[in-house]
Amino acid sequence: MSTNSYLQLGSVEVLVVRKPIKNLHLSVLPPAGRVRVTSPENMKDDAIRTLIATRLPWIKRQQGKFAGQERQTKRTYVSGESHYFFGKRYRLELVYKDDVPAVFLKGKNKIILQVRPKSTIAKRHEVITEWYRKQLHPVVGNLITKWQKKIGVQTSYWGIKQMKTRWGTCNHKRARILINLELVKKPITCVEYVVVHELLHLIEKKHTEKFVSLMTKNVPKWRSIKDELNRFVLSHEEWKH
Numbered sequence: 281m282s283t284n285s286y287l288q289l290g291s292v293e294v295l296v297v298r299k300p301i302k303n304l305h306l307s308v309l310p311p312a313g314r315v316r317v318t319s320p321e322n323m324k325d326d327a328i329r330t331l332i333a334t335r336l337p338w339i340k341r342q343q344g345k346f347a348g349q350e351r352q353t354k355r356t357y358v359s360g361e362s363h364y365f366f367g368k369r370y371r372l373e374l375v376y377k378d379d380v381p382a383v384f385l386k387g388k389n390k391i392i393l394q395v396r397p398k399s400t401i402a403k404r405h406e407v408i409t410e411w412y413r414k415q416l417h418p419v420v421g422n423l424i425t426k427w428q429k430k431i432g433v434q435t436s437y438w439g440i441k442q443m444k445t446r447w448g449t450c451n452h453k454r455a456r457i458l459i460n461l462e463l464v465k466k467p468i469t470c471v472e473y474v475v476v477h478e479l480l481h482l483i484e485k486k487h488t489e490k491f492v493s494l495m496t497k498n499v500p501k502w503r504s505i506k507d508e509l510n511r512f513v514l515s516h517e518e519w520k521h
């Protein structure tokens with residue numbers, strides 16, 4: 281159980297989450313550099329305020345970093361740009377050809393985006409997004425088949441969707457699972473972790489102790505995979521699943 285409240289320190293707004301824990305934990309969250317403090321339940325606002333004040337220079341530095349990263353993530357789909365595919369970085373090569381748009385990998389680290397001359401950024405984004413979707417779909421399908429058998433559950437529906445704040449969702453009652461398209465940019469281990477996580481919600485709706493122990497039983501290293509997944513989050517608010 282936890283309770284949320286807000287504190288204002290100059291221009292910095294701090295979300296305070298009180299939980300039954302021993303130590304104060306401070307984090308700056310992408311993309312806007314929101315500040316969150318997790319604190320022991322009985323800690324007074326003034327004490328938290330004083331502690332945060334000593335960490336303000338660090339907070340400002342983190343916020344500055346996010347601001348820089350956010351600028352880098354604006355994609356225009358021109359040659360030389362970096363794009364990720366299953367955890368690996370590729371260099372984009374934009375090719376104009378009066379033919380059906382296509383995307384393909386070339387050599388070790390090139391991703392070719394072939395579009396008609398005068399294609400807009402929006403069109404290029406659409407072409408690559410559809411390609412990503414086509415690549416991710418069978419991967420997720422195989423993982424779902426594999427893990428449904430292992431765990432002993434059955435979805436009534438699963439799909440891939442571009443989502444803003446979640447890696448995956450599970451409708452426990454209807455046995456429906458959605459996996460975020462953004463995962464196509466992450467290593468397969470991350471995709472697998474999210475698939476297993478959502479499938480386990482078919483057994484256990486909430487993040488209870490039982491859920492955590494099921495997670496650990498099936499994917500022993502899930503905590504480090506989760507950290508990896510959230511480390512590179514740049515363009516979205518705090519991610520959940």
Ligand SMILES: [Zn+2]
Nearest residue numbers: 477481487521
């Ligand atoms: Zn969950």
